[in-house]
Amino acid sequence: MASISMRNLVKHYGDFAVIPGLNLEIPDHEFVVLVGPSGCGKSTLLRILAGLETVTEGDLFIGEDRVNGVPASKRDIAMVFQDYALYPHMTVRQNMAFALEMRGMGKDEIEQRVNRAAELLDIRQYLDRRPKALSGGQRQRVAMGRAIVRDPKVFLFDEPLSNLDAKLRAQVRAEIKALSQQLRTTMVFVTHDQIEAMTMADRIVVMKSGVIQQVGTPEEVYEQPANRFVAGFIGSPAMNFIPVTVDGAGLRMEDDRILNTAGIFSRELQDADKTRKLELGIRPEHFTVAAGDPDAIKVDIHLVEPLGSDTLVHFKLAGIEAIARVSPDLRPKPGDRMALKPASGKAHLFDAETGEAIH
């Protein structure tokens, strides 16, 4: 078990800086999820941690040791790969025992550890099978088993759920979360799926173009996004962004309608805000239906998506395609007019040019 420290970490491929300069501290025992769109550098960062990619500049510490030049084989790190990367010519038992053999562990100890991990992951009955005789979910478990038998300093997961179907993904997600609580080892998990990030992480690191956009608990990145990118990336369906300008005590939308902001933001609008071009961010679930409220915005629904527990209604707001999550009891239909209002304290303002959140 160990903490991880990345200080001014830079990674170049030729002239291209995949990671232009990154600082991140991961304390011991923490489950950190690196999340971001494809090409944001999250997998590169994980591979740097594993020792599968070199660091161009900066320092990488695992525990007290600077590991920049330490090969993967000497880092005492376990990794679960996206395609599981099981050894096809070995049985499940041999796959799990391999790393322990490489470390010169005794046969009895290996047997004991493999059996304990197999018990934990419920794969005892598959121990003598080859990977090709296993389903995707079973292979995924074996890959995890191969990692946990080692009792490593750090676990790394590189999008290990992306090859599973939706139902299995949810199940394995829960299993990994439970496992992390049981093992109490530092874990770094890479995904592009914000739901995986939200449900599993102690802390989420949101990345874009090799740069950390925000580090925080799932609640923090959801409720107080640092910028428009984080606000749009975390949450499903994504946050609605409406271009606005400050007008008196309210916000003027591009169709000249005024949204009364009294009670919507947790602070008063500042004078400085009045000269800026802004974007109002409202999550679909943070609209309230406010029939009869004079401050509510009237919208015309043109699409309805019933989800069972909720219903998504699509409408245009100041020319922008927007979505609200409402109660299915309202039974909205396309063509209906609905009065909506941002929930108190749940709306966000962003600088339209820089994308930075205005708190």
Added chain:
Amino acid sequence: MTEVSETDRWMGRLNTVLLILAGVIVITPTVWMILSSFKFSHEVTAYPPKLFFTPTLANYATLSETTPFLHYGFNSIVVTASSTALGMLLGAPAAFVASWTRITWPAIVTLVARMAPGTLFLLPWYVMFRHAGMIGSYWSLILTHAVITMPIVIWVLLPFFDNIPRSVFEAAQVDGCSPFRIFRRIALPLVSSGLAVSAILAFVFSWNYFLFALVLSNSDTKTLIAASFNFIGEGSTNWGGLMAAATLIALPPLILATIVQRWLISGLTLGAVKG
């Protein structure tokens, strides 16, 4: 719908005809060689060729009486097996490293060396081995034949190694393996069919290589293929004896190829697709 199936049918027939044609072209010399080995010398060169004749074992009898055939066979086995082993020993790690590092130019250099005519190397090698006092030794033949076997091994194995997902090697790295252990414990077992294919091809090419053995061997180390040259005289050629010798020489590679033909085809196809 009918038009398509009619076209398919004609394409199928054309394929069959082409396959038969290719088969006939490939098999005819071999059949000719085997049949001729059971004919008397004057019948071998008779025109028009005789398809129906009284078979004789006289050529095989002459062969065993006039030539130390078993000794030459032993020489061939020593040279071929050793050069194949040497080619595998050098070629398999070379192919693995070329695949791992994605640096293939050294492999291309070996291929160029293989494609260059043997006569290009012959003179420098002759001078070199003469200075080293190795003319007529097994080693001169084994080393020169390794130039034939190693490129074959590299180029057959390269697509096999390329075909292994890179993440499997990376998992082994993370599991604590050194590059050599990855090669031995992970890569080699996963390319076992490639190893078999490359070994067989290397064996066949080395077994059939004539030029180096002709110049670098002596009467003690002469290989079968070089010894068969004895049947071609200045004034006349003992065609029957030559065909009997050729039949016996061709037998081991033919048997080998027949036994492992399934592996051979899948191995060569993989090379064709990935290479």
